[in-house]
Every structure is written in C-alpha cells, then in structure tokens.
Amino acid sequence: MLHPVVLSGGSGSRLWPLSRQNQPKQFLSLIGDHSLFQETLLRANALPDTGAPVTVCAEDHRFMVGEQLQGIGVANGAIVLEPSARNTAPAIALAALHLVAEDPAATMLVLPADHLIEDVDAFRDAVARAAVLAEQDWLVTFGITPDYPETGYGYIARGDALGEGGFKVDRFVEKPDLATAESYLAAGTYAWNSGMFLFKAQRYLDELQALAPAILAAARAAYAKANRDLDFIRVGKDEFAASPNDSIDYAVMEKTARAAVVPVSCGWSDIGSWSSLWAVAERDADGNRYEGDVISVDTRDSLVRASDRRMIATIGVEDLVIVDTPDATLVARKDRVQDVKTIVDKLKQAGRQEHLFHRKVYRPWGNYDSIDMGERFQVKRIEVKPGGVLSLQKHHKRAEHWIVVSGVAEVTCDDKVFELRENQSTYIPLGSVHRLRNRGTEPVELIEVQSGSYLGEDDIVRLEDVYGRS
Amino acid sequence: MLHPVVLSGGSGSRLWPLSRQNQPKQFLSLIGDHSLFQETLLRANALPDTGAPVTVCAEDHRFMVGEQLQGIGVANGAIVLEPSARNTAPAIALAALHLVAEDPAATMLVLPADHLIEDVDAFRDAVARAAVLAEQDWLVTFGITPDYPETGYGYIARGDALGEGGFKVDRFVEKPDLATAESYLAAGTYAWNSGMFLFKAQRYLDELQALAPAILAAARAAYAKANRDLDFIRVGKDEFAASPNDSIDYAVMEKTARAAVVPVSCGWSDIGSWSSLWAVAERDADGNRYEGDVISVDTRDSLVRASDRRMIATIGVEDLVIVDTPDATLVARKDRVQDVKTIVDKLKQAGRQEHLFHRKVYRPWGNYDSIDMGERFQVKRIEVKPGGVLSLQKHHKRAEHWIVVSGVAEVTCDDKVFELRENQSTYIPLGSVHRLRNRGTEPVELIEVQSGSYLGEDDIVRLEDVYGRS
Numbered sequence A, B: 001m002l003h004p005v006v007l008s009g010g011s012g013s014r015l016w017p018l019s020r021q022n023q024p025k026q027f028l029s030l031i032g033d034h035s036l037f038q039e040t041l042l043r044a045n046a047l048p049d050t051g052a053p054v055t056v057c058a059e060d061h062r063f064m065v066g067e068q069l070q071g072i073g074v075a076n077g078a079i080v081l082e083p084s085a086r087n088t089a090p091a092i093a094l095a096a097l098h099l100v101a102e103d104p105a106a107t108m109l110v111l112p113a114d115h116l117i118e119d120v121d122a123f124r125d126a127v128a129r130a131a132v133l134a135e136q137d138w139l140v141t142f143g144i145t146p147d148y149p150e151t152g153y154g155y156i157a158r159g160d161a162l163g164e165g166g167f168k169v170d171r172f173v174e175k176p177d178l179a180t181a182e183s184y185l186a187a188g189t190y191a192w193n194s195g196m197f198l199f200k201a202q203r204y205l206d207e208l209q210a211l212a213p214a215i216l217a218a219a220r221a222a223y224a225k226a227n228r229d230l231d232f233i234r235v236g237k238d239e240f241a242a243s244p245n246d247s248i249d250y251a252v253m254e255k256t257a258r259a260a261v262v263p264v265s266c267g268w269s270d271i272g273s274w275s276s277l278w279a280v281a282e283r284d285a286d287g288n289r290y291e292g293d294v295i296s297v298d299t300r301d302s303l304v305r306a307s308d309r310r311m312i313a314t315i316g317v318e319d320l321v322i323v324d325t326p327d328a329t330l331v332a333r334k335d336r337v338q339d340v341k342t343i344v345d346k347l348k349q350a351g352r353q354e355h356l357f358h359r360k361v362y363r364p365w366g367n368y369d370s371i372d373m374g375e376r377f378q379v380k381r382i383e384v385k386p387g388g389v390l391s392l393q394k395h396h397k398r399a400e401h402w403i404v405v406s407g408v409a410e411v412t413c414d415d416k417v418f419e420l421r422e423n424q425s426t427y428i429p430l431g432s433v434h435r436l437r438n439r440g441t442e443p444v445e446l447i448e449v450q451s452g453s454y455l456g457e458d459d460i461v462r463l464e465d466v467y468g469r470s
Helices: A036-045 A059-071 A088-102 A120-135 A178-187 A201-211 A213-224 A237-241 A248-253 A274-280 A334-349 B036-045 B059-071 B088-102 B120-135 B178-187 B201-211 B213-224 B237-241 B248-253 B274-280 B334-349
Strands: A002-008 A054-058 A078-082 A107-112 A139-144 A155-163 A166-173 A190-200 A227-229 A232-234 A259-264 A289-291 A294-297 A303-305 A311-315 A320-324 A328-333 A360-363 A366-373 A377-384 A392-394 A398-406 A409-413 A416-420 A425-428 A434-437 A444-452 A461-464 B002-008 B054-058 B078-082 B107-112 B139-144 B155-163 B166-173 B190-200 B227-229 B232-234 B259-264 B289-291 B294-297 B303-305 B311-315 B320-324 B328-333 B360-363 B366-373 B377-384 B392-394 B398-406 B409-413 B416-420 B425-428 B434-437 B444-452 B461-464
Touching: A002 A036, A002 A088, A036 A059, A036 A107, A054 A059, A054 A088, A059 A078, A059 A360, A078 A088, A088 A107, A088 A201, A088 A213, A088 A248, A107 A120, A107 A201, A120 A139, A120 A155, A120 A166, A120 A190, A120 A259, A139 A155, A139 A201, A139 A248, A155 A178, A155 A259, A166 A248, A178 A190, A190 A201, A190 A248, A190 A259, A201 A213, A201 A248, A213 A237, A274 A303, A274 A320, A274 A334, A289 A294, A294 B334, A311 A320, A311 B334, A320 A334, A320 B328, A328 A334, A328 B320, A334 B294, A334 B311, A366 B366, A366 B377, A377 A434, A377 B366, A377 B377, A377 B444, A398 A409, A398 B398, A398 B444, A409 A425, A416 A425, A425 B425, A444 B377, A444 B398, A444 B444, B002 B036, B002 B088, B036 B059, B036 B107, B054 B059, B054 B088, B059 B078, B059 B360, B078 B088, B088 B107, B088 B201, B088 B213, B088 B248, B107 B120, B107 B201, B120 B139, B120 B155, B120 B166, B120 B190, B120 B259, B139 B155, B139 B201, B139 B248, B155 B178, B155 B259, B166 B248, B178 B190, B190 B201, B190 B248, B190 B259, B201 B213, B201 B248, B213 B237, B274 B303, B274 B320, B274 B334, B289 B294, B303 B311, B311 B320, B320 B334, B328 B334, B377 B434, B398 B409, B409 B425, B416 B425
Parallel strands: A002 A054, A002 A107, A054 A078, A078 A232, A139 A259, A289 A303, A294 A311, A303 A320, A311 B328, A328 B311, B002 B054, B002 B107, B054 B078, B078 B232, B139 B259, B289 B303, B294 B311, B303 B320
Antiparallel strands: A107 A190, A139 A190, A155 A166, A155 A190, A166 A259, A227 A232, A320 A328, A360 A366, A366 A377, A377 A444, A392 A434, A392 A461, A398 A425, A398 A444, A409 A416, A409 A434, B107 B190, B139 B190, B155 B166, B155 B190, B166 B259, B227 B232, B320 B328, B360 B366, B366 B377, B377 B444, B392 B434, B392 B461, B398 B425, B398 B444, B409 B416, B409 B434
16 A cells, blocks of 8 residues: 655745745645645545555644645544654654554655645656556655756666666766756756655665664654654654654665666646746746736736735836735845845844744644734734634733634633623633633634733743643 | 915825825825924924914815824914815915915915925025015025936026026926936026925915916905814815816916026925935945835845834845835836836726725824724724814624723713723624713723624714714
C-alpha cells in the first residue's frame, strides 16, 4: 500500500507578508481555494491504492494542520509532530517508523507540502512508474525536467536506464552557476531535484541504519516514546533533539547505491518567491495577476494582492509585487523579491511581530483578530469553531465585554454558566474566572472589548485547557 | 485693518487616497502637525495688524473647518458657507460684503487654504509691500517668481514699476507650453499666478459692480439673507446659485485697469499632486520621504506614507508614490500621479465610496470609524467631542451595544437618561429612541457593536438634532 507522507516544514519568510512564521507558505491559498498543503494531500489521496496519509509538521502548526485536514475531509491521517526542526532525514524516519509499525510492507510517497503541480496526470504516471522501481528496492527521487537554466535548484544527473522510464542516479549536483545550468539544460540528462521521493519505508530505515545510524537511533528512541495527544502523535522531545540535523539528500540519497530518478514534467513549482508565484499564475493580457479589490491604470507584469475590506490602486507601474495584509503591505520590484528575507530579518532585529503572526491569530479553538486598539482598550473579533473551547482563565489587568454576533456561545463566568446568542452580551469583570465554549454546530463570532491598564496576550492565567496549553 | 480671507475650496481628488471629497487637501496634515488650512490661518494671523479672519468654505466642510479653527485656538473668525460652488469671484464677494458691513475701510488678504509657503519672512514682506499698493486702490495679486519652466500654472506678465517692488499687471497668460514657459523664465518679467490677492474690500466690490455686476448682485442678494447658524454664516441658497460661475481672475483681475503684481519668492507650492508634495518635502539621502511605519531596502526617490497600525515595506523600487489609508492604498509612478483622477473617476463610475469618505467619517459631534463588518454586524469606534451631541434617533433594523472605553458619556434610551463611564456598557434595543452626549471636558470614546439585518447609514430616523440635520 502506498502512503502519502507530507512534509509540512518551511519557515514562512519567502512569501512575507502573506506567509508568517505561524502560518507559512504551505497553509496559504495562493492559487485556487485550497492551500498548497491541502492540494498536496488531495493530489496524493487521489492516486490509486493509497493508504492513510502521514503528515509531519512542527508543534506550532499542529492546529492549523488539523483544521486544514478537516477542511478537505481527511480524517484517517496521522499527524506526527516534530518537537524540533532536524531537517528531512529524521522527519521521514519518524514517518517510516510509524508506517512499518502498522504495515511492514508499506511504501511511502514523500511530498513537500508547499509545492505546486499543475499536470496531475503526468504526476500520477510518474508515481506509477516510480512505484514499480520501489518494489525493486530502489529509492526513487522525482527529477523535474527543466524548462530553463534555473540556478536556484540542485540538479540530478541520470545514469543507466532502469526501465519504467527511470534511471539510476549518476550524481546529485549543487545549485549551478548560469553557464553550468545552461550546459545541463542542453545535455538533456539533468533534472531538478524536487524533494519528492518514493520508496519502501523499511528500505529507507535500512539505508539509514547503514548510512546514518545516529539519525535512525534518535528517531527510533523518539518514536518509542510516542503518545497520542488528540489527533497528534507526539514523540520524545529530547530523543529527537539528539538526532543529527540532515537532509535525506545528504544523509541517504547521495550515498546509497540504490538511488533512482524518474524524470517528470508535471508543471512543478516550489513557489519559492513572489516572482515564481507570478510566473505560474494565470495573468491578464497585460501580464498582471490581481487578487482581491484592485483598480489599475497602465499597469504591467505585476502581482497585486489586496486584502479584505481594502482596495489597492496602481498607476503606471510595471514589474512590481504588491501584497497587502491587515498589518503590513509589501511593495517590491519583482526581480528583487528574494530580499523579502532582508525585511523579515529587520523585523526580527527590531523585536517586532509582523514576521511571526498575522493580525488574525489561529488557535486550536478558532481564531482572533485585533481589529482596533487604543490607550486603554483593545477590540477583538473572536471566532470559536463548533466544539471549540477556550481555556478556563482569568486576567489581572483587564475586564472584557463580549457581544455575540453569530452562533450560540456558552459562557462560564465564576460560578455561573449560561448561553449567549446573537445580539446578546455579557461582562467579564477583572479577576473573574471565565471560559468561552461553542457547543453548537455553527461557528460563534463575537466582539470582545477589553478595557484595562495592560492588554498584552501574556496577562492570561490558564487554569484548565483541553488543548494541553495550561 | 487687514483681514485674512481664507478660501477653502478644492474637490479632494488630486491627493487621493489621503484626500477625499469629504476631506480635501486643505484639511490634511501633509507637512508638519497642522493642516494646510491651519497653516494658512496661522501664517496670516501672525502678520502685523490683522483683524478677524474670514473663512469661506463649502457647506459639507463646515464642521471640519470649525474643528480645525478650534484646534489652533482661532475663535474670532467668521465662517461663511457657500451654498454651492460658484468659483472664486462670488466667494470673495461674500467675504467682502461681510467685511464692509463691519468696517467699510477693511482691507482683505485673500489666501487659498491649500497652499504651502516655506519662507514666511518673504511672504510677510510681500504682504507689507502689497498693503501699501492696496492703500493706493490697486488690486494686488502675488506673483511667484518661477524657479523652473512649469507648464501647469498660469503666468502674470508685469508692466511698469509702481514702487514698493510692485508692478502694474501687463497681462495674464494661460498655462504655456514648455518652450513658452522657458522664454518666460528667461525674460525674468513673468510670475506664477498664485491665487493670493490683497485689496480693499470696497474696491473689490466696486470693480465687481463695474465688470461683473451679475456676480455682485447675486452675492448681495445672498448675503442679505445671511443668518448665523452656530458659528456659521449661512447665505441665501437660491440667490447665490443665481451667480455666474467665475474666477476672480477672469471676472475682475484680467479686466480692471488697477491690477498690480507684487513678485515674491517665498517657497510657495500649491501641492497639486503627490509628486509636488514629494518635491517640497524634506527627504533622506536616497531621496525618500517616509511618513509612518516604513521599512525599506534599496529604495530611491519615493514618497511612502503608512497609516496607523500598519507598516509598509519596500524593496528595490524607485520613483514611486505609495500612500496607504485604512481602506485604500495607492501605488503609482511619481511621474504618473496626475492619473489619480482616473482612479477617482473609476470609483465614481462604480458607485463606490472610497473617493467620498475615509473609513473614519467626521461629524459635527466627533467622528466614527467602521473598524469591522460581517454578515449581520458592524463594529464602530465612535469619538464624541466635549460638548458633542448625537441626534436623538432610532433604527428600524438594528440594535446597538455601546461600551465606553474612555470619558463619560450621557446616554438617553427611551425614557431613561444615565451616565456611562470607562468600562461600562449598555444596550440599545431595535426601535428604541436614543441619544449619546458628551457633557464632560474629555473626549468620549466608545465601541459600538451593531447587530441586525441591515446596517446601512440610512437606517436612521433623526427625531431631533442640535446641528440642524434632522
């Protein structure tokens, strides 16, 4: 059985300000209605004879992963939490250990969560060919047939043909300079290293044992301590942290004698920057890609993305990327978007928040958005998902007013528990123990007006929390 | 006595999105803390021996004018409301009629409200020279000594010297082409027509009688019906509407034998576009003018203006104008900013609001800002000035929750009247007759959460209004 293994890593800096550390690229709907993560899972689950998927993600992203899986109706998958970032080799090892525990013959299709694939038929065909080679104990990597001499990717040089349109890997090569990239393109025997793999789970573990035993040992020790926490599989933190930090390419693929490459041309993109998103997006006759409320005059070859309740007007500009979010707007030359990282670094240095969170912050129970703020008050719009429960909590420095604007909330305030419906309100005095819960089937939306001398997120005493955050 | 007469016209489209029809350029703080209107008054009031100022403005802008005058402590001025826009000749006639009624010998210094003057000493000196000529019954216009061959202004050609550094006007010329403008600059006897004038009020009325009697007749008839409404002088609407629509230049200055020009070089600018604001603003070593929270990488010769609680990041751009407001952001090439009008036209055609109002809307009692909106709710931040009173009103389709976050509000709700202090709230049921008032000395700030099936501004039945709006 083929199990999709989705690696949901990524730091979220390259598509800032839309991507944030707390909400990296894979969770954004960049093209179409679904996020890249959701697209990856939907694409994998649509392959023939696939088993339950495994998602490997960071602790911080667990609720977003859970919510996005729910959003596409995927309920049978495991979500393995990486307690720390140790690159792909250990992450894939956790997924392999999880799979062989249930099915020693499991085959795994490893997919980064943040890539775009336009030609699903070509992808499906490549997976079928790779599956045959994996059955023959090859560790298969998918090599993207290059369209142009990209200098930002690693390349794979192919060796002897193996049948099924696959080849032995001759060697992996680092990001080339332009002349080298051009020679690769001309040679026709090089492919981009896509980070997608297909192999038997046990075979991968055996290779790790031979080539990177410290990684396997750490992953085994961590997985031995695994326990289920809600939908999540949480592994041993210290054990995992002991693993070397290494990629599957370095740790295994470049060293094994059994590396194979299946070339594929499937409209693949890693959307590594705003300019590459522009390049793959549908554009109008002037070369523009507009999202949201945009009014333009004489604008060319630009990507313009407005956010909710806000419009963007452009006049006489070309080759720009303009991306608006509720708290930050980026205006960059399209060929300079790699410097978004410089902006993110400046935000870090200044101790700011705009690279970490959006104004709207996701929580396990739903989300909140700080819609206004003054000297001694803050206004939040809070959404509680059906079944969502905020922690039982109190504040030392603020009182809160809650006005429900849709759904039915259950409110706990000290010794009282009561329902609050649309157009009803209540008051949570300073120091009182309170909780908000949605027992209904529709989301609860409410407006919270905080009033007090200090309004930081850290003035919260959690007395009880169903999500294990107290 | 010299009376400043400030003409506060202007449609508010050229500096969109910062300027709006409801808040045109003269009311914006573009350079420094005060608005151009306030700067104009402060500059005029600082001249020696000046009498009470007269402001002529549109009906729609009366509360903003009142508030801005209060903001700079000007309490002795008259505010004459133009019931309709009839250009400068009739507007100045109203001010002249008002002045001669109190002081037949009044001299008036006519100043557009939306111009910038950097060298106040040079301006003061020119006014002193012009005052001498006005005493000799000249109608003096101030001619700005050109720095460069501007093609966007009209020019004044000077004739014989009159003493005091003034000259007879030889002729007024329309906006020239570049070659002509260059010849004017080379000749050294041409000046830009600034729209500033100094003359005896009675002398202006006499000239109107001789040269444009229909304008004078209409202004007289309108002024005869004048009545005080709060701080405002409201003239006869139909009578004023009967006036020809004409500028002082066409109606009087180009025809009179007594036109004089006082050349002056005082760092004058009419800030007719974002690029001219950039040109007069202080800039950093890379030629950038930043306002608000801006982070930039390799940015040159640009004007970037962030709005409250929002940051703008720029990378690798040059010669751009980026202006952010809560509901609209402009990104334009600096040499294309005249096309802001095209955007405003598109907004008009689409029946939108972003050219009319800011998200924050000014009212006689204070202002409100629509900070969030959903399917069946809206959240507003409302500020009521000391002494401010909203109309006694009711709504057919919405209920309201009010939470006071600063100051002390007096609330009327049906037959009850009560105080609401910081961190107190109340509920205004659908259909109940209510009013909000600030009897204190500090502004009242409150958050209003509206809940209902329809939330438009037109669901308001005004039963009583101290500002005459019911």
